[in-house]
């Protein structure tokens with residue numbers, strides 16, 4: 001049996017409830033592909049059976065698993081490069097100077113996927129800011145998907161992942177080869193911690209962040225969800241902290257965030273109030 005249009009609409013609305021991701025009906029075929037494993041693990045034989053079972057007996061764990069399986073986890077080391085140049089040349093030198101007495105920095109890689117963004121930032125800090133030796137540096141990575149958080153914590157990457165965006169010098173300096181994979185070195189891992197978290201949950205893990213990277217996830221949200229999320233981030237960003245979005249994303253909240261153009265890209269400063 002194949003799924004009906006109503007079954008797909010049911011699955012899309014279930015994903016929206018669990019993760020706020022709005023899925024394009026043109027990509028409904030992905031449900032079959034991505035939920036194969038889940039269907040088998042529940043002892044069912046097909047997607048329409050899974051939908052029928054969920055209609056009759058809603059099961060939160062399965063609903064969550066469906067939402068997680070439908071996430072797009074595309075990422076890479078130093079993805080898009082310019083935000084990392086911006087942090088390296090403009091944002092971090094000033095921030096570090098301002099935190100000289102405190103000797104503490106906390107960043108959030110929000111929707112971190114398999115961890116490359118967080119580890120890229122940790123490598124950047126270690127490589128170019130030796131004055132941070134002895135500081136308390138925290139890079140918190142969070143993601144909806146338990147599977148990508150598990151991979152981020154494991155910090156092991158395949159050659160194909162390493163080949164995407166990571167300078168060879170960083171590979172040699174900050175990775176250890178383990179069989180046919182590469183593992184992030186302990187001095188980089190120790191600055192990074194990963195947690196499973198839905199970005200739309202009202203509580204953030206920490207009260208304050210000096211910098212937040214929220215890249216390539218808002219495109220899956222509708223406008224009310226984006227606004228809700230950005231207002232939450234505004235509350236936890238230090239007044240002199242920065243927010244970096246994906247290259248095609250904007251806050252759309254001029255009363256809450258000032259757009260600053262620099263280094264061929266832009267970032268956001270929280271406005272008071």
Ligand SMILES: C[S@@+](CC[C@H](N)C(=O)[O-])C[C@H]1O[C@@H](n2cnc3c(N)ncnc32)[C@H](O)[C@@H]1O
Nearest residue numbers: 019071073075111113143144198199215216217
């Ligand atoms: C395309 S990846 C972006 C990864 C990284 N930020 C980057 O730019 O390379 C999007 C990530 O957002 C996560 N995600 C989607 N909806 C989420 C939500 N409601 N809460 C937390 N993470 C979510 C997905 O699991 C996925 O790993």
